[in-house]
Amino acid sequence: MVDRVLVGKRSTNEFGLFVSKAGFDVTTALESNLLLSTNTSTLQIVDKGVVSPLISEQALVLPDVGFKPFVILNCARYQIGLRYTSNTLAYFRRFSDRGASLNANLYYYVTNLPWG
Structure with missing residues (x-):
């Protein structure tokens, strides 16, 4: 060990x-x-945006940071999944609907941290 x-x-x-x-x-x-x-540079947002309207699946082009970046997702209405196909391309996928009265915008934040 x-x-x-x-x-x-x-x-x-x-x-x-x-x-x-x-x-x-x-x-x-x-x-x-x-x-x-504790010596790593602090968490930084290198790209951000809003996706609206959010269809069932759509592409997100990521900035080239040399690896698959960790992406923070926030959507009040839908449960969201993210599938990477390369370091610079990922796909959002919309899952369960939490209610039509909730905001359907998807807010995303691409960080300087590697995923996985």
Whole structure:
């Protein structure tokens, strides 16, 4: 079993609090294999928008950040799913309807954090 949590100095000479993904040694893991690092730049929104009207499935072109970015979704009326087909393309899918009186706009926020 590998070490996954560290408070202190990593092999990269960084000091801080670090938590690695399962199977990765926290002392040597790449930044992309860390779940938490106090040295990572803060969460940033790199793109945002509103989709209206929201049809059952539609494409979202993502900014090229070199990986599949984590996307925050918010829609009062529908449950929403997101399926990635590449680092720069994903599809929204509308699921259950929570009620016609609710706002049907989908608000999305693309972050600088990798998905998965």
